[in-house]
Amino acid sequence: xxxxxxxxxxxxxxxxxxxxxxxxxxxxxxxxxxxxxxxxxxxxxxxxxxxxxxxxxxxxxxxxxxxxxxxxxxxxxxxxxxxxxxxxxxxxxxxxxxxxxxxxxxxxxxxxxx
Amino acid sequence: xxxxxxxxxxxxxxxxxxxxxxxxxxxxxxxxxxxxxxxxxxxxxxxxxxxxxxxxxxxxxxxxxxxxxxxxxxxxxxxxxxxxxxxxxxxxxxxxxxxxxxxxxxxxx
Numbered sequence: 001x002x003x004x005x006x007x008x009x010x011x012x013x014x015x016x017x018x019x020x021x022x023x024x025x026x027x028x029x030x031x032x033x034x035x036x037x038x039x040x041x042x043x044x045x046x047x048x049x050x051x052x053x054x055x056x057x058x059x060x061x062x063x064x065x066x067x068x069x070x071x072x073x074x075x076x077x078x079x080x081x082x083x084x085x086x087x088x089x090x091x092x093x094x095x096x097x098x099x100x101x102x103x104x105x106x107x108x109x110x111x112x113x114x
Numbered sequence: 115x116x117x118x119x120x121x122x123x124x125x126x127x128x129x130x131x132x133x134x135x136x137x138x139x140x141x142x143x144x145x146x147x148x149x150x151x152x153x154x155x156x157x158x159x160x161x162x163x164x165x166x167x168x169x170x171x172x173x174x175x176x177x178x179x180x181x182x183x184x185x186x187x188x189x190x191x192x193x194x195x196x197x198x199x200x201x202x203x204x205x206x207x208x209x210x211x212x213x214x215x216x217x218x219x220x221x222x223x
Contacts, residue, residue: 040215097209
């Protein structure tokens with residue numbers, strides 16, 4: 001089945017220790033998104049890629065970086081995680097940008113910072 | 115600014131009907147989505163409305179009034195598995211999704 005896959009599902013890292021979250025998709029969608037979601041809050045868009053075109057949200061901290069080496073994979077790098085970065089990180093895809101197409105979500109990675 | 119409002123939490127009884135409201139103020143409008151999110155899981159797509167009126171899909175229906183900036187999600191014949199958060203999201207003029215914080219629906223036997 002075509003899908004969005006995130007690894008790992010649960011990640012524990014130490015304060016200040018860099019961590020990378022990964023996302024892959026078999027949907028062949030052009031757009032990939034990274035969201036941060038804290039408990040009982042709306043998902044917050046961090047970045048999105050339209051193909052290789054990178055779009056950073058204005059309020060995304062510099063501590064967060066992203067890479068998309070090819071259509072299928074996208075990575076979220078947190079350079080120096082703080083306690084406030086503990087959250088669920090959701091990867092999503094959509095077929096095209098600028099359309100009304102729904103977004104397909106991966107299962108998420110729950111990040112704990114100790 | 116852009117804003118999506120929905121109730122924080124609602125409680126309903128198994129077998130009953132519940133309506134979850136969403137009001138929005140956004141820069142432009144290219145449609146409204148409802149997503150279901152079970153605790154600790156990713157959101158899953160329920161419905162999309164871009165024209166005024168009611169869209170029915172099985173036990174779930176979604177209504178939109180663009181002039182009022184208002185939508186609701188109607189869930190019929192509630193089942194225990196419907197206990198989840200329901201997120202309203204609006205696609206703005208830049209085709210960015212603006213999300214509400216979600217409504218936690220608790221179903222009681």
